[in-house]
Amino acid sequence: MPGQPVRESSGYRDRNSTADRALDILQLFSDDKLVWSGAQIAEQIGVARSTGYRYLKGLVGSGFLEECDGGFRLGPQLFELARLARKGVGLSEIARPVMRELADAVGETVLLTRRSGGAVVCLELEEAAHPVRISYERGHVLPVNAGAAAEVLLAWASDQEVTDLLAAVPLRRFTSRTITDEEQLRARLREIRRNGYAISRGELDEDILGIAAPVRQPDGSAAAAVSVAALRFRVPDADVPRITEAVRTAADRISDRLHQIES
Numbered sequence: 364m365p366g367q368p369v370r371e372s373s374g375y376r377d378r379n380s381t382a383d384r385a386l387d388i389l390q391l392f393s394d395d396k397l398v399w400s401g402a403q404i405a406e407q408i409g410v411a412r413s414t415g416y417r418y419l420k421g422l423v424g425s426g427f428l429e430e431c432d433g434g435f436r437l438g439p440q441l442f443e444l445a446r447l448a449r450k451g452v453g454l455s456e457i458a459r460p461v462m463r464e465l466a467d468a469v470g471e472t473v474l475l476t477r478r479s480g481g482a483v484v485c486l487e488l489e490e491a492a493h494p495v496r497i498s499y500e501r502g503h504v505l506p507v508n509a510g511a512a513a514e515v516l517l518a519w520a521s522d523q524e525v526t527d528l529l530a531a532v533p534l535r536r537f538t539s540r541t542i543t544d545e546e547q548l549r550a551r552l553r554e555i556r557r558n559g560y561a562i563s564r565g566e567l568d569e570d571i572l573g574i575a576a577p578v579r580q581p582d583g584s585a586a587a588a589v590s591v592a593a594l595r596f597r598v599p600d601a602d603v604p605r606i607t608e609a610v611r612t613a614a615d616r617i618s619d620r621l622h623q624i625e626s
Contacts, residue, residue: 384408384418389427392437400434454578454587455487457620462489462589465613469606471593473613475578477586478516481507481532486587508534508548509541511561511573512590517548518555519577519585525552540565560611562603564595572598574607576614581622589614 387408391399399407405415419435422428426440458475466473466489475487483505507513507528517525534543540563542548555561563573575590591610598606 385422388418388422398431398433398436454621458617459487461613461616462487465609466491469591469609471591474512474590474592476512476588476590478507481528483507483513483516506535506567507532509537509567511563511575512588514552514555514561514563515575515577515588516585518552518561537567538565538569560607562607570594574610576611578614578621579618586621589617
């Protein structure tokens with residue numbers, strides 16, 4: 364978040380390389396602050412202004428940042444990388460028609476998410492025609508330890524992946540319902556895997572109900588997660604089983620189509 368030094372919140376240790384600094388700078392940008400001055404960036408990453416401007420010059424030269432009134436903003440090279448990342452996943456074209464049907468059937472926003480290191484990234488979304496909309500968008504980065512989609516992606520990761528991830532990424536608390544205890548989280552992941560789906564109520568946002576299921580690769584691991592995100596007050600408890608089954612069916616359909624292409 365703006366105003367907090369990156370090195371204190373990144374969760375990494377002994378990060379001193381130029382690449383680490385460049386990543387720290389790029390991670391400063393958010394919906395709340397799209398433009399940073401050179402002086403602000405240097406202060407946030409904890410370096411002298413002259414050193415900060417040297418990093419900025421390199422990022423501008425490579426197209427990852429561009430100069431604008433007031434400082435620096437994200438550059439076109441990031442959008443190109445995002446386009447290639449989505450294209451490389453190969454899931455979007457397969458998933459979108461199924462996601463659209465799911466959104467129409469349940470009347471809520473549907474997300475396709477994928478884990479990327481210590482975060483979860485929204486690859487695609489389909490919005491329902493609701494007067495009150497939930498604010499997600501493609502490229503939205505979500506934490507790895509909160510919410511149904513993130514927990515599904517962790518539940519179908521290997522034990523070693525989960526161990527490595529928990530060693531590198533702190534379990535941040537977002538609401539009173541967020542799980543921040545490692546053993547409790549592992550127990551929840553085992554339960555999710557047994558059930559075949561995850562339901563979260565207010566773990567990332569107090570007002571959000573999430574229901575997610577894995578899109579599975581031929582080897583059984585999760586290629587992505589399909590999830591419904593809804594305002595909790597809009598979904599009666601009696602409707603949760605119906606939506607859960609619809610999410611699981613959609614995830615299975617996408618999995619089957621993915622297997623057909625890869626076979």
